[in-house]
Every structure is written in C-alpha cells, then in structure tokens.
Amino acid sequence: MPQTSKVPNHSSHGLSSQQDAVKDTQSLFADHMPTSMTDDILSEMGSVRNYREGLQTNAPLDQTHLAHDFSHIYTPAPALASSRYNRQMLIPSISLLGQQRISAARILIVGLGGLGSPASLYLAGAGVGKLGLLDDDDVELSNLHRQIVHREDSVKQGLPKVQSAKRACEELNGECKVVGHEMRLAVGGSDGAKVMEVFDGYDIVLDCTDNPATRYLISDLCVLLSKTLVSGAAQRLEGQVLLLNYAVPPAAASMDHTARAERGPCYRCVFPTPPSPDMVLSCGEIGILGPVVGTIGTLMASETLRLIVRGLEETRKPTMLLYNAWPADPRSMFRTIGLRGARKDCLACGKEDVLKEKGLKRITKDELVEGRVDYVAFCGVSEDVRILKSGERMSAQEFLHLTAREAGTENHQRVKRPVIVDTREPHEVEMGPKIGGSINIPLTKILRQGRSIEEMEALLLDGKHDSMLFVCQRGNDSQIAARKMLEARRQRYETKAESGADGVGTMNGEDSRIAFIGDIAGGFAAIEKVIRTSSVRPP
Amino acid sequence: MDEASPAHINITIEFTGGLEMLFDNIQTHKVSIPAKDDEGANVNVKSLIPWLCKNIMRDSRKELFVQEGSIRPGILVLINDADWELEGEDQYELKEGDNILFVSTLHGG
Numbered sequence: 249m250p251q252t253s254k255v256p257n258h259s260s261h262g263l264s265s266q267q268d269a270v271k272d273t274q275s276l277f278a279d280h281m282p283t284s285m286t287d288d289i290l291s292e293m294g295s296v297r298n299y300r301e302g303l304q305t306n307a308p309l310d311q312t313h314l315a316h317d318f319s320h321i322y323t324p325a326p327a328l329a330s331s332r333y334n335r336q337m338l339i340p341s342i343s344l345l346g347q348q349r350i351s352a353a354r355i356l357i358v359g360l361g362g363l364g365s366p367a368s369l370y371l372a373g374a375g376v377g378k379l380g381l382l383d384d385d386d387v388e389l390s391n392l393h394r395q396i397v398h399r400e401d402s403v404k405q406g407l408p409k410v411q412s413a414k415r416a417c418e419e420l421n422g423e424c425k426v427v428g429h430e431m432r433l434a435v436g437g438s439d440g441a442k443v444m445e446v447f448d449g450y451d452i453v454l455d456c457t458d459n460p461a462t463r464y465l466i467s468d469l470c471v472l473l474s475k476t477l478v479s480g481a482a483q484r485l486e487g488q489v490l491l492l493n494y495a496v497p498p499a500a501a502s503m504d505h506t507a508r509a510e511r512g513p514c515y516r517c518v519f520p521t522p523p524s525p526d527m528v529l530s531c532g533e534i535g536i537l538g539p540v541v542g543t544i545g546t547l548m549a550s551e552t553l554r555l556i557v558r559g560l561e562e563t564r565k566p567t568m569l570l571y572n573a574w575p576a577d578p579r580s581m582f583r584t585i586g587l588r589g590a591r592k593d594c595l596a597c598g599k600e601d602v603l604k605e606k607g608l609k610r611i612t613k614d615e616l617v618e619g620r621v622d623y624v625a626f627c628g629v630s631e632d633v634r635i636l637k638s639g640e641r642m643s644a645q646e647f648l649h650l651t652a653r654e655a656g657t658e659n660h661q662r663v664k665r666p667v668i669v670d671t672r673e674p675h676e677v678e679m680g681p682k683i684g685g686s687i688n689i690p691l692t693k694i695l696r697q698g699r700s701i702e703e704m705e706a707l708l709l710d711g712k713h714d715s716m717l718f719v720c721q722r723g724n725d726s727q728i729a730a731r732k733m734l735e736a737r738r739q740r741y742e743t744k745a746e747s748g749a750d751g752v753g754t755m756n757g758e759d760s761r762i763a764f765i766g767d768i769a770g771g772f773a774a775i776e777k778v779i780r781t782s783s784v785r786p787p
Numbered sequence: 788m789d790e791a792s793p794a795h796i797n798i799t800i801e802f803t804g805g806l807e808m809l810f811d812n813i814q815t816h817k818v819s820i821p822a823k824d825d826e827g828a829n830v831n832v833k834s835l836i837p838w839l840c841k842n843i844m845r846d847s848r849k850e851l852f853v854q855e856g857s858i859r860p861g862i863l864v865l866i867n868d869a870d871w872e873l874e875g876e877d878q879y880e881l882k883e884g885d886n887i888l889f890v891s892t893l894h895g896g
Contacts, residue, residue: 458896482892488893518891523861527851528894536803536895568863570890571804576814580801585890586869692808694859697846716866732847 309669321473346557353556356380359456360409362541365397370549371607372417372424384430394538436619461623467515471596481550487544487571516592525630633724640766644774666715691725715764726767804891809846833877854890863890
C-alpha cells in the first residue's frame with residue numbers, strides 16, 4: 249500500500265484504504281500514515297471534525313455514528329472487490345462487471361480427465377456460480393500423472409471421478425456451488441430427457457471427453473439448447489482448442505441491424521464426417537503427457553472465463569488453436585488456424601431450406617432425446633482386424649504348447665522352427681513382455697517401402713526355419729504384417745510361375761519346406777492370459 | 788529435390804496430429820513441386836495430394852491419408868493457416884512459398 253504518497257489515491261487500493269480506515273482508524277491513521285495524507289483523504293470525505301477529535305482524544309470510535317454521518321457522501325467498496333477474487337478483478341478487462349458475470353455463470357464440464365481436471369479447478373477457483381461435473385468413470389492410478397484434480401486417496405477409495413473432482417473443487421473454493429452428475433452421457437430410453445435437462449441448466453459446456461461419438465453428441469445438444477461449447481482435445485504431445493456454437497452479436501454477423509444473432513460453427517460444421525474408427529486411438533493406447541493435456545484444459549478454462557466476461561458473445565472469426573509441446577521448430581509450438589464458419593447444410597445447425605434442397609433434414613430435439621440419432625454407428629466401432637483366415641492363425645495356447653514341446657521329441661504338426669517376428673514399435677517392446685528368440689520388426693517398418701520383406705524372406709529361407717509367426721500386443725498389427733508377407737510371397741511366386749516352364753504353379757523346392765506363415769491370435773494379451781490361467785502343461 | 792526453376796515451385800508441407808507418422812515422422816517438409824500437373828494445368832491442392840503420396844509418403848497405408856480420391860475425414864487442410872474451404876478447397880492453385888498444413892483431429896482428453 250502506498251503509504252507515503254501525498255496525493256489522494258483514487259485507485260481501488262486507495263478506496264480500500266479508506267474502507268479499512270473506517271474499520272481500524274487508530275492503527276491506520278494515527279500510527280502509520282503521515283498527517284498530510286490523512287488530511288487529504290479526510291477533507292475529501294467532507295466533514296472531519298468528529299473524526300479528528302476522535303483521533304486526538306484517542307477515544308474509541310462509534311462506527312454506527314460514523315456510518316450515519318458519511319452515508320450521504322460515502323459508499324463503501326462493493327464487497328466483491330475485496331473478496332478472494334480481487335486479483336483477477338484488478339485486470340481492467342474483468343473488473344467488477346466481469347466478476348459479477350463469473351459469479352453468476354453456470355458451467356458444465358463433461359469429462360473429468362486430463363482436460364477436465366485443470367478446467368474444473370481453475371473455474372472453481374475463479375468463482376463461477378455453478379459448476380457442473382459430468383462423468384461416469386472411476387479414478388484409476390494410471391490417471392494421476394495428468395488428471396490433477398484427483399488424488400491417490402480417490403483411487404484407494406475407488407471413487408467416481410465426479411465425487412473425487414467435486415471434493416477437490418469444494419476444498420479449493422467453498423463459495424462455488426459444485427453439482428455432480430454421475431451419469432453416462434447417452435441418449436435414448438430415459439437417458440435422453442435427463443441429459444437434455446442437465447445441459448439446459450448451464451450456459452457454457454466444456455467438452456473434455458475422449459471419443460468422437462461423445463463429441464458429436466455434446467455438440468448436437470449444445471446446438472439444440474443454444475449453449476456455447478468450448479472443445480478441447482489432446483494426444484501424446486499435441487493439443488487443440490476450439491470455440492463452437494457461440495453467439496455472434498447481430499452487428500458483427502451482418503451490417504444489417506435487423507439481422508438475427510448468428511452462431512459460430514458447431515463440431516459438425518468443422519468435421520462433417522467422423523474419422524474412421526481405426527484412426528481414433530485412445531490415450532491408453534498411444535499415450536499422453538500430463539502438462540500437454542493440462543495446458544489444453546487450462547486454455548479451455550481461460551476461454552470460458554473470457555466468454556463469460558464478454559457476456560457469452562464472440563465477434564472473432566472461428567479459429568482453432570494448435571499446441572505442440574515438442575515441435576521441430578519452436579515457433580510452431582502454438583499456432584492458430586482459421587476455420588470455416590457455420591455450414592448452411594449442417595445437419596445440426598444448418599438452414600432448414602438449404603438442407604431441404606439437398607433432401608436432408610435437421611436433427612430435431614425429439615430425435616436426439618429418443619435416441620434415434622445413432623452416434624456410435626455414425627462414428628463406427630473399431631473392429632478387430634480380420635484379414636487372416638483361421639488356418640493362418642495360431643492360438644496363444646497352441647503357440648505356448650508348441651514351445652513347451654520343442655524341448656521334447658514330440659513334433660508339432662504345423663510348426664517346428666518358427667521365425668518369430670514381433671511387430672510392436674521398439675518402445676512398446678521395451679515396456680512389454682518378450683518372446684525369447686524373436687526379432688523386432690515394427691509394423692510401420694514392414695509397411696514402409698523398404699527392405700524388411702526381403703530381410704524376413706532371407707530369415708525364413710536360411711535353412712534353419714520352417715515357418716514365420718507374427719506377434720503384436722493384441723493380434724491386429726500382426727495380421728496386417730502376416731498378410732503383407734503372404735502377399736509379397738504370392739506375387740513373387742506368381743511371377744516365377746509365369747516365367748517358369750511348367751506354368752501350373754507347383755511349389756519350388758524352397759517354398760515346399762515352409763509349413764506356416766501366420767500370426768499368434770490375440771497377441772501378447774492372449775499369451776499372458778493363458779500363462780495367468782494355466783501353468784502351460786501339454787494337454 | 789530439384790533446384791528451384793520456373794518449372795517448379797517451392798512450398799512447405801506440414802503434418803500434425805500424428806499424420807507425420809505416415810511421412811517418415813517428419814513434421815515439416817520443404818518441397819519443390821512441378822508447377823504444372825500432367826495435363827499442363829497449374830498445380831493445385833488436388834494434384835498435390837497424389838504427388839505427396841508418391842513422393843514423400845513412406846507408409847503403404849495410403850487410406851490413412853486419402854480416401855475415395857480426397858483427403859480422408861478428420862483431416863483439416865490449411866492453406867497458409869486458413870481452412871482450405873475459405874480458399875477454394877482443392878482447386879486452390881499453389882504459389883511459390885505457400886504453406887500447406889494437414890491437421891489430424893485429436894480426440895483424447
């Protein structure tokens with residue numbers, strides 16, 4: 249506090265010093281402040297006679313008496329200004345009105361994982377009026393490296409994420425009303441109406457979920473209920489943030505002042521077609537760094553606060569922020585790209601007449617509530633790869649029995665001496681179990697135009713082997729690798745047959761020794777299961 | 788790579804969101820592409836895509852980048868950091884110094 253200034257201070261600090269003066273006049277005015285300053289302030293306040301007399305006689309001050317005296321010229325600072333939110337209110341773009349808006353805002357966070365963790369903490373800390381938390385998962389140990397709202401204690405207790413996060417937010421700010429929604433985000437049956445009701449109780453929704461089907465559903469709900477959507481996503485070392493379905497004030501939407509308020513694009517406008525399920529990988533599969541998803545969740549919280557303070561309106565053109573924690577060029581760590589606006593033929597937020605011309609219809613509230621929009625089917629389900637025939641696959645049990653018999657004399661009918669090709673990526677091999685004698689050729693290398701097929705061919709035909717078994721974590725990549733090998737050999741064989749004299753296509757000497765090329769069905773996951781449940785004795 | 792000449796234009800190609808995996812794990816590629824396509828027309832984004840598949844893609848899973856002759860769903864194409872739909876989509880004619888960014892949508896949370 250500037251205590252030696254001779255100029256009356258009109259900043260909020262000056263105001264609060266006046267307020268404090270009323271509360272604790274003796275310490276502030278008599279002991280710590282130069283007389284000239286108290287003079288300035290007090291004369292500014294008007295009649296000071298009683299006040300100064302009080303100071304001089306050192307008599308206790310009658311505060312009700314004072315309030316009565318100054319009420320016509322003195323208004324105390326609003327309570328909010330000296331509240332715990334003071335430091336954010338000092339920012340001119342927030343100020344009193346901004347905090348009043350924050351304190352009245354109703355925010356729903358869907359997904360209390362890596363994104364929802366910092367988002368919920370920061371929004372609770374900022375003092376949003378009502379903070380809704382929606383999730384149906386429990387806290388697990390593997391969440392904690394990034395989901396900072398949860399604690400080990402929640403894992404031990406097996407707490408649902410909603411309860412764990414609610415507890416943390418309430419501990420952080422007892423003034424914030426935190427509402428838990430322990431439910432699966434689903435429509436159809438009684439779920440649809442319930443979800444609609446929950447969403448309708450909020451102004452802004454934060455999509456902190458982890459799969460496309462849920463992302464489309466949240467966006468459609470926000471469109472139907474006119475809610476602003478703050479969408480974030482992160483994977484590995486990268487993240488993205490975008491603002492969707494926000495209200496554009498008429499003046500910004502058009503020069504025509506009679507125009508209705510427009511809205512920004514929705515998730516469907518930006519991504520009308522979902523990616524193929526094979527391209528959608530979860531954090532559990534491909535990994536995520538804590539601070540990366542934390543940065544995105546934090547950015548979502550600040551975008552939410554900005555929108556609240558702006559009165560839920562956005563005049564900027566639609567953009568998406570990209571974050572890369574590990575960029576080749578440090579200048580591209582953060583990058584903002586320009587997106588298209590709302591799509592007139594969007595199935596969720598498009599124009600009725602434009603859709604009609606194309607023979608399309610907008611998704612209605614009833615359709616959504618009744619579960620007639622099938623999000624899972626729309627996004628597809630990643631199915632297990634089925635490109636090998638059953639005769640080209642060996643079960644984990646059969647494989648383990650084969651290796652168990654190898655030591656003895658009993659011959660396996662199909663395979664005696666296999667080349668075992670582990671198709672996992674090197675870092676996955678490092679972190680996973682291994683099969684003795686196997687060689688590691690990652691699938692990405694096998695699929696790359698390179699020499700890996702020739703390498704494998706050379707191993708297969710070195711006279712010591714009679715078969716080739718591919719193995720991976722779950723038995724998907726191994727099929728792709730085996731198919732690639734089988735195809736390469738078939739092509740080679742056909743080329744030989746065409747140029748050969750017989751033309752009938754009999755196997756040459758080399759190939760006739762090859763008993764089997766295929767994979768271990770279910771990969772290491774299946775092998776581990778067999779080992780866990782039996783002590784691998786030949787039947 | 789060819790030296791810059793009137794027959795070629797130099798552009799920057801970038802991949803993010805895991806797409807770089809298909810392109811030798813390199814995010815930024817500075818390439819010199821023929822200024823005209825096979826039919827003698829100015830090279831546009833449409834003709835750039837097969838060129839990328841042929842010349843810089845190192846993975847045989849083309850379907851992870853291109854489906855039914857166009858960029859697969861879930862990939863945004865940005866021309867000088869703006870959605871290609873603001874620039875004429877695949878008909879956009881490439882100019883010297885252009886930056887084409889392919890962004891794969893992330894879903895994790």
